[in-house]
Amino acid sequence: MSDNSGAIFEQGKQSIKIPIPIYIRASASIVGTKEGAGPFGDLYDIVGIDDKFGCDTWEEAESTLQKEALQTAIGKAGLKNDDIRFLFAGDLLGQSIASSFGLGGFHIPLMGMYGACSTCGLSLSAATVMIAGGMAKYAACVTSSHFASAEKEFRYPLAYGNQRPLSSTWTVTGSGAFVVSSEKSDKDRAMITGLTIGKIVDYGIKDSMNMGACMAPSAADTIYQHLQDFERKPEDYDKIVTGDLGTVGKKALIDLLSQKGVDISSVHMDCGIEIYDKSQDAHAGGSGCGCSAVTLSAYILKQIEEGKWKHVLFVPTGALLSKTSFNEGQSIPGIAHAVELVSCRG
Amino acid sequence: MSDNSGAIFEQGKQSIKIPIPIYIRASASIVGTKEGAGPFGDLYDIVGIDDKFGCDTWEEAESTLQKEALQTAIGKAGLKNDDIRFLFAGDLLGQSIASSFGLGGFHIPLMGMYGACSTCGLSLSAATVMIAGGMAKYAACVTSSHFASAEKEFRYPLAYGNQRPLSSTWTVTGSGAFVVSSEKSDKDRAMITGLTIGKIVDYGIKDSMNMGACMAPSAADTIYQHLQDFERKPEDYDKIVTGDLGTVGKKALIDLLSQKGVDISSVHMDCGIEIYDKSQDAHAGGSGCGCSAVTLSAYILKQIEEGKWKHVLFVPTGALLSKTSFNEGQSIPGIAHAVELVSCRG
Numbered sequence: 001m002s003d004n005s006g007a008i009f010e011q012g013k014q015s016i017k018i019p020i021p022i023y024i025r026a027s028a029s030i031v032g033t034k035e036g037a038g039p040f041g042d043l044y045d046i047v048g049i050d051d052k053f054g055c056d057t058w059e060e061a062e063s064t065l066q067k068e069a070l071q072t073a074i075g076k077a078g079l080k081n082d083d084i085r086f087l088f089a090g091d092l093l094g095q096s097i098a099s100s101f102g103l104g105g106f107h108i109p110l111m112g113m114y115g116a117c118s119t120c121g122l123s124l125s126a127a128t129v130m131i132a133g134g135m136a137k138y139a140a141c142v143t144s145s146h147f148a149s150a151e152k153e154f155r156y157p158l159a160y161g162n163q164r165p166l167s168s169t170w171t172v173t174g175s176g177a178f179v180v181s182s183e184k185s186d187k188d189r190a191m192i193t194g195l196t197i198g199k200i201v202d203y204g205i206k207d208s209m210n211m212g213a214c215m216a217p218s219a220a221d222t223i224y225q226h227l228q229d230f231e232r233k234p235e236d237y238d239k240i241v242t243g244d245l246g247t248v249g250k251k252a253l254i255d256l257l258s259q260k261g262v263d264i265s266s267v268h269m270d271c272g273i274e275i276y277d278k279s280q281d282a283h284a285g286g287s288g289c290g291c292s293a294v295t296l297s298a299y300i301l302k303q304i305e306e307g308k309w310k311h312v313l314f315v316p317t318g319a320l321l322s323k324t325s326f327n328e329g330q331s332i333p334g335i336a337h338a339v340e341l342v343s344c345r346g
Numbered sequence: 347m348s349d350n351s352g353a354i355f356e357q358g359k360q361s362i363k364i365p366i367p368i369y370i371r372a373s374a375s376i377v378g379t380k381e382g383a384g385p386f387g388d389l390y391d392i393v394g395i396d397d398k399f400g401c402d403t404w405e406e407a408e409s410t411l412q413k414e415a416l417q418t419a420i421g422k423a424g425l426k427n428d429d430i431r432f433l434f435a436g437d438l439l440g441q442s443i444a445s446s447f448g449l450g451g452f453h454i455p456l457m458g459m460y461g462a463c464s465t466c467g468l469s470l471s472a473a474t475v476m477i478a479g480g481m482a483k484y485a486a487c488v489t490s491s492h493f494a495s496a497e498k499e500f501r502y503p504l505a506y507g508n509q510r511p512l513s514s515t516w517t518v519t520g521s522g523a524f525v526v527s528s529e530k531s532d533k534d535r536a537m538i539t540g541l542t543i544g545k546i547v548d549y550g551i552k553d554s555m556n557m558g559a560c561m562a563p564s565a566a567d568t569i570y571q572h573l574q575d576f577e578r579k580p581e582d583y584d585k586i587v588t589g590d591l592g593t594v595g596k597k598a599l600i601d602l603l604s605q606k607g608v609d610i611s612s613v614h615m616d617c618g619i620e621i622y623d624k625s626q627d628a629h630a631g632g633s634g635c636g637c638s639a640v641t642l643s644a645y646i647l648k649q650i651e652e653g654k655w656k657h658v659l660f661v662p663t664g665a666l667l668s669k670t671s672f673n674e675g676q677s678i679p680g681i682a683h684a685v686e687l688v689s690c691r692g
Contacts, residue, residue, distance in 0.1 A: 111472060
C-alpha cells in the first residue's frame with residue numbers, strides 16, 4: 001500500500017507552488033456598451049451593440065456572453081471544443097444560471113465554481129491544479145457578470161430607478177474565458193506558477209452599496225499570506241492587481257496592509273478603478289465577476305505579453321452575500337484568491 | 347523549458363484515473379427530525395431535536411448544519427482544524443450562503459463549488475484532484491440542504507401550504523462532511539480511485555416538481571461514459587448509487603441506460619429512495635445536496651467498511667435551475683459526477 005504523504009507542492013500556510021508551468025494559451029473578452037466606451041474599449045475581442053446581445057432577458061444575455069467568450073477563446077487557442085477536457089465556470093446569479101445555460105451546448109464536462117467576484121481567480125486556480133496534477137491537458141475557465149441581471153439579483157429592479165451612493169460600484173457587463181494547458185506553444189500569453197487560495201474574511205460590514213469595504217479585508221489577508229508563503233516583498237511584483245475593490249476598497253486595502261508593515265501602494269492596481277473612465281459616472285468603480293476577467297484578458301495579459309510587466313499577482317475579490325442573507329441582517333464576508341502570473345519571455 | 351504534455355491520468359473521454367489512492371479518513375452526517383425518523387435514523391452522527399437547530403432563520407440553521415458536520419468529521423479524523431489545508435464546499439441556496447456563513451469560522455482556505463445536488467460528488471472530485479496532485483495532504487468537503495430554506499429558495503414559502511404533486515421530492519435537511527487525504531491511516535473508510543466529471547445534459551424538461559425526470563438523463567450520461575472510459579460493466583460494481591432521482595427518476599435512468607444496452611437494475615440504488623420510509627409521505631423520495639452526502643457518510647461508507655460492498659460508483663445528481671430561470675420559462679438541465687469508491691480491505 002502506498003503511504004505517500006502528498007503535500008509536496010504545499011508552499012507556506014495556504015499556497016501552492018505549481019510544479020510545472022501552466023500556460024494561458026489564449027483568452028477572450030466580451031463586454032457591453034459602457035465597458036466598450038471605457039479606457040480598454042479597443043482591447044476587448046467583442047463589444048456588444050446593446051446590452052441584451054439579441055436575447056429576451058438579461059440572464060439569457062449573460063449566458064450568451066459566456067458562450068461567445070468561451071468559443072472565441074477556444075478558437076484563438078487553435079483548438080476544437082472537443083480538445084477541452086474540463087470547464088471551470090461560475091457566475092454571480094443564483095444557482096450560477098449564466099453558466100448553466102451558457103455552457104451546456106459545448107458538451108464539455110463542467111466543474112461548477114462559486115466564488116462571487118473572485119471566480120476568475122478561483123476557476124484559474126482549480127484548472128491549474130487539475131492540469132499540473134497531470135489529469136488534463138487542456139481546460140478552460142469562464143466567468144461573467146451583467147449589470148442588469150446583477151442589479152435584479154442583489155438590489156433593485158432597474159425600472160425602480162433607485163439612487164446609487166458614491167461608495168457603490170457598477171457591475172461590469174462582460175465575460176472572460178481562458179484556455180490553459182501544460183503544453184507550451186508559441187501562442188501562450190503567460191504562465192501560472194503559484195496560487196494562494198483565500199479564506200472567508202468577515203469584518204462585519206453590512207452595506208451592500210459599499211462592496212469595496214466588504215472585500216478589502218479578504219484581499220489584504222490573501223496578499224499578506226501570499227507574500228509570507230513565498231517569502232516575497234511587494235516590489236518583487238511589477239503589479240499586484242485586485243479585482244473590483246473600487247476607490248473605497250483600494251484605500252482600505254492599502255491601509256490594512258500598511259498596518260501589517262506591507263506597502264503595496266507603488267505596485268497596486270484595481271481592475272474596478274481602471275475599467276471605466278471617471279466621466280462614465282460609475283461612482284467607486286466597476287465590479288462583478290466580469291470585471292477582473294475581462295481586464296485580465298484584454299489588458300493585464302497584453303502588458304505581460306508585451307514585456308511591460310514580467311511578474312504579476314492577480315487577486316480577484318468576491319463579496320459573499322445573497323439578497324436573502326442581506327435581508328436577514330447578515331454581514332457581507334469577502335474572499336480573494338491569488339494567481340501568480342509570469343511572462344513566457346523569461 | 348518544460349514541454350510536459352500533461353494528461354497522464356486522463357482515462358477515456360471524460361474520466362480521471364487517480365494515480366495514488368486517496369483515502370476518506372473520516373466523515374460525519376447531521377440531519378433533521380424527518381431524516382432522523384427514517385430508515386438510517388440510527389446511523390447519523392447527530393439528529394436535531396427540531397429543524398431550526400437553535401437558529402432564528404432556516405438559512406442560519408443550514409449554516410449550522412455545515413459547521414457541525416465539518417467539526418465532527420475533523421474530530422473523527424483525529425485532526426485539528428489547522429491540519430485541513432483546503433475546504434471544498436457549496437450548497438443549493440443563492441450564492442451558496444449556507445457555506446459562506448457556516449464555514450467562515452474555520453479560517454481554512456475555501457474553494458467554493460456549485461453543482462446543485464451533485465455537490466457532494468463535485469467537491470469530493472475536486473479535493474481528490476488537489477490531493478492526488480500532491481498539492482495538499484488533507485482537505486475536507488462539505489455540503490448541505492434544508493427542506494425549509496430550499497422550498498423558500500425554489501418554490502413557495504412554507505406558510506403558503508401548497509400541495510405537492512406525487513412526482514415531487516422532499517429536500518433533505520442535512521449536511522455531510524468528509525476528510526480526505528493521501529496518507530493512509532487505520533481509520534480510513536474507503537479509497538477514491540477514479541472520477542468521471544459530468545456534462546450539462548438538457549432534455550428540455552421544465553417541471554420543477556419533477557426533478558427526478560430532469561436529472562435522470564445526466565445520471566445516465568455520466569454512468570454510461572464512466573463504464574465506457576474504464577471499460578467496465580455494471581456487474582463490476584457492488585452498487586451504482588445515484589443521489590436523489592427518486593422513484594420517477596430511477597425508472598427513467600434504468601430505461602435510458604437500457605436503450606443503450608446497459609442494464610444497471612440489479613446493482614442500482616438511489617439515496618433519495620432509501621432515505622425515507624414509504625410511510626413518511628415524501629412522495630417520490632428525498633433530494634437536495636444533503637441527501638447523497640448524509641447517505642454516503644452514514645450508510646454507504648458503512649457498507650464498504652463492513653466489507654458488504656467492495657466497489658461502489660457514487661453518482662450524485664444535480665438539477666441546474668433557479669427560480670429566475672424557472673420563471674423565465676427555461677428548461678431544467680441536469681449534471682452528475684461519479685466517484686469510484688473501493689474498500690480499504692482490498
